[in-house]
Amino acid sequence: MNTRTVLDxxxxxxxxxxxxxEIIEANKGVSDLVLVGIPTRxxxxxxxxxxxxxxxxxxxxxxxxxxxxxxxxxxxxxxxxAPMPTEMPEDIDGATVVLVDDVLYSGRxxxxxxxxxxxxxxxxxxxxxxxxxxxxxxxxxxADFIGKNLPSSRDERISVRLVEHxxxxxxxxx
Amino acid sequence: xxxxxxxxxxTRDEALLIxxxxxxxAATQQREVKKLPTLRxxxxxxxxxxxxxxxRISFEAAAKRLSAxxxxxxxxxxxxxxxxxxxxxxxxLQAIGADGVIIRHxxxxxxxxxxxxxxxxxxxxxxxxxxxxxxxxxxxxxxxxRRRLHGEGSRGKGLDGVSxxxxxxxxxxxxxxxxxxxxxxxxxxxxFVAPETLLPFGVRSWPVAIHHSLDTALREEQPDVVMMLRIxxxxxxxxxxxxxxxxxxxxxxxxxxxxGLSDDTLVMHPGPMNRGLEISSRAADSSQSTVLEQVTHGxxxxxxxxxxxxxxxxxxx
Numbered sequence: 001m002n003t004r005t006v007l008d009x010x011x012x013x014x015x016x017x018x019x020x021x022e023i024i025e026a027n028k029g030v031s032d033l034v035l036v037g038i039p040t041r042x043x044x045x046x047x048x049x050x051x052x053x054x055x056x057x058x059x060x061x062x063x064x065x066x067x068x069x070x071x072x073x074x075x076x077x078x079x080x081x082a083p084m085p086t087e088m089p090e091d092i093d094g095a096t097v098v099l100v101d102d103v104l105y106s107g108r109x110x111x112x113x114x115x116x117x118x119x120x121x122x123x124x125x126x127x128x129x130x131x132x133x134x135x136x137x138x139x140x141x142x143a144d145f146i147g148k149n150l151p152s153s154r155d156e157r158i159s160v161r162l163v164e165h166x167x168x169x170x171x172x173x174x
Numbered sequence: 175x176x177x178x179x180x181x182x183x184x185t186r187d188e189a190l191l192i193x194x195x196x197x198x199x200a201a202t203q204q205r206e207v208k209k210l211p212t213l214r215x216x217x218x219x220x221x222x223x224x225x226x227x228x229x230r231i232s233f234e235a236a237a238k239r240l241s242a243x244x245x246x247x248x249x250x251x252x253x254x255x256x257x258x259x260x261x262x263x264x265x266x267l268q269a270i271g272a273d274g275v276i277i278r279h280x281x282x283x284x285x286x287x288x289x290x291x292x293x294x295x296x297x298x299x300x301x302x303x304x305x306x307x308x309x310x311x312x313x314x315x316x317x318x319x320r321r322r323l324h325g326e327g328s329r330g331k332g333l334d335g336v337s338x339x340x341x342x343x344x345x346x347x348x349x350x351x352x353x354x355x356x357x358x359x360x361x362x363x364x365x366f367v368a369p370e371t372l373l374p375f376g377v378r379s380w381p382v383a384i385h386h387s388l389d390t391a392l393r394e395e396q397p398d399v400v401m402m403l404r405i406x407x408x409x410x411x412x413x414x415x416x417x418x419x420x421x422x423x424x425x426x427x428x429x430x431x432x433x434g435l436s437d438d439t440l441v442m443h444p445g446p447m448n449r450g451l452e453i454s455s456r457a458a459d460s461s462q463s464t465v466l467e468q469v470t471h472g473x474x475x476x477x478x479x480x481x482x483x484x485x486x487x488x489x490x491x
Contacts, residue, residue, distance in 0.1 A: 070210045070212040082195060086198065
């Protein structure tokens with residue numbers, strides 16, 4: 001199958017830098033900001049964005065990792081998934097939570113994440129950042145911060161590879 | 175996983191998957207909202223042919239925290255007491271549309287029979303069958319040991335090199351059998367301590383060291399874990415030992431033996447305890463005792479088992 005690289009390492013880095021600036025701007029600073037990644041790669045992206053924000057603003061933003069397996073509505077349609085660890089900052093009540101995921105597709109993962117988040121507390125605002133938005137939404141959900149819009153057919157496979165998990169930074173389509 | 179019938183056929187990877195999933199379940203039980211929507215719309219039947227309040231409520235709590243609907247079935251006062259067979263009961267549950275059946279039965283092999291008979295499509299979870307196995311009890315024991323040894327960093331770890339001494343009525347104990355297979359799979363070293371009369375037939379072909387004297391076992395095995403079993407007088411239809419006082423003196427974890435243990439040796443008991451017979455109050459109430467943690471962890475482990483059995487596609491077999 002034909003595989004094409006859509007974003008290379010430098011482009012991923014630039015996209016994340018831009019998203020970091022956009023988050024700071026939308027939040028008018030970094031007060032009460034919490035980044036929550038959706039495992040596995042969303043968590044790594046959230047950590048990179050936090051590092052960017054720390055470099056730009058000189059403030060460390062809390063980063064969490066939120067597994068949404070138990071909240072999915074399609075558990076009966078796929079083989080059983082092993083859940084990943086969830087590590088959340090102590091208190092998200094009243095905070096601005098930015099959910100971070102690698103690819104935004106049907107929106108069902110984000111819906112599950114919103115439910116899961118609600119069981120941890122009541123944030124003031126929840127926003128969504130995604131490295132890739134590939135369309136094909138099945139729910140009325142949209143991202144606030146997007147690295148790259150990538151219109152694609154349902155048959156195409158988009159894979160995000162990150163150094164922390166896959167040994168290299170690249171987004172490919174095949 | 176399709177069913178959970180025993181720990182004998184459980185691989186190390188499968189056991190670790192259940193224990194790691196239980197870690198996630200335990201984390202959700204620390205939150206204000208303990209309930210997860212995971213098994214919404216699924217029906218779980220607690221099919222209990224034998225009385226057991228603590229196991230039944232543990233399973234019921236686990237299923238309800240995963241949002242499953244729970245139907246409690248007790249053989250007493252049901253048509254079973256009018257002579258209905260396991261097959262008829264199973265077919266009734268099939269007709270109701272049960273997705274999961276948690277079965278406790280006095281006959282060894284009842285859970286395996288239900289799972290393999292083709293009477294019912296539901297996932298079958300063995301909650302104790304005769305003197306055969308009680309897999310979730312062994313899993314919660316392993317989970318408890320792992321938590322005490324590794325704390326927050328338990329995920330992915332086995333019990334390699336851990337020495338576990340299991341004391342008491344091995345012959346009637348499905349807990350001892352399930353623990354032996356599971357602890358072995360996880361890399362622990364298991365010893366049984368019991369009078370010859372309370373050892374099961376064929377035990378010498380199992381991967382376990384056998385002692386008759388508790389004092390010798392404690393000295394030679396240097397256990398990290400001492401697991402006391404309940405004397406199941408309701409299952410004893412013959413004289414297995416002269417009397418309670420002699421049993422307590424020879425095989426009970428009394429104050430003297432408890433004080434001789436190292437400070438970090440864990441004391442476990444599956445409950446309910448006969449205080450003063452197999453375990454002294456001092457040992458049972460000490461900080462080394464994990465009795466109440468075992469109960470708490472039981473819910474997390476059973477949530478994990480129910481999740482792994484009942485979520486995901488049903489592969490037609």
